Amino acid sequence: MSLFAECPLTLADAELRYLPGWVAAAEADQWLQALLAQTPWEQPQVFLHGRHYPVPRLVAWYGDQEARYRYSGLIHTPLPWTPLLTEIRRRVAAECGQPLNGALLNYYRDGQDSMGWHSDDEPELGEQPLVASLNLGGARRFDLRRKGSTRIEHSLQLEHGALLVMAGATQHYWQHQVAKTRSPCAPRLNLTFRLIRSPA
Numbered sequence: 378m379s380l381f382a383e384c385p386l387t388l389a390d391a392e393l394r395y396l397p398g399w400v401a402a403a404e405a406d407q408w409l410q411a412l413l414a415q416t417p418w419e420q421p422q423v424f425l426h427g428r429h430y431p432v433p434r435l436v437a438w439y440g441d442q443e444a445r446y447r448y449s450g451l452i453h454t455p456l457p458w459t460p461l462l463t464e465i466r467r468r469v470a471a472e473c474g475q476p477l478n479g480a481l482l483n484y485y486r487d488g489q490d491s492m493g494w495h496s497d498d499e500p501e502l503g504e505q506p507l508v509a510s511l512n513l514g515g516a517r518r519f520d521l522r523r524k525g526s527t528r529i530e531h532s533l534q535l536e537h538g539a540l541l542v543m544a545g546a547t548q549h550y551w552q553h554q555v556a557k558t559r560s561p562c563a564p565r566l567n568l569t570f571r572l573i574r575s576p577a
């Protein structure tokens with residue numbers, strides 16, 4: 378059986394696996410509380426069209442020492458894994474059947490925090506990168522569109538305790554976003570585990 382057979386989202390030119398309840402609610406609650414409290418959150422600035430803007434969310438980059446990573450136009454040196462993140466990484470890597478040496482933590486404080494359209498296709502991730510996204514806290518809508526198109530083709534609610542695995546050609550053909558929303562939503566933590574193949 379293919380690794381992607383259990384819960385496939387049938388989107389052409391993509392390999393997506395959505396696993397609701399991947400971690401049980403009680404344990405997910407503990408992870409959320411601990412990570413919100415332990416993480417040295419930062420709000421980096423991005424330089425866009427001649428101006429600096431704070432990214433609309435808080436972030437932290439954890440990883441093996443060599444796992445330098447570029448996002449929002451900046452090179453980030455990883456924070457060392459905490460015991461909790463070491464355990465979460467072990468379980469996510471076992472689920473994905475491959476090593477993972479970095480995790481980007483995104484903290485969406487409310488519906489005005491967001492992430493714009495992008496693909497996780499940085500050169501340091503290599504061809505056909507696997508990105509495993511763990512969702513804790515308030516559910517948010519995750520949209521997918523083809524590169525070069527403005528039409529949202531698929532959306533899913535990323536729920537507390539769910540794991541979304543994106544692999545294969547997904548990042549080559551598709552972009553994703555977490556849009557702002559006026560609906561009330563609880564704080565949300567998203568952890569995207571990655572494998573940096575050639576550090577920035």
Ligand SMILES: O=C(O)CCC(=O)C(=O)O
Binds near residue numbers: 483553555
């Ligand atoms: O918060 C999310 O679900 C998406 C995060 C994401 O796309 C990323 O970290 O690259």
Ligand SMILES: [Fe+2]
Binds near residue numbers: 495496497
């Ligand atoms: Fe992403």
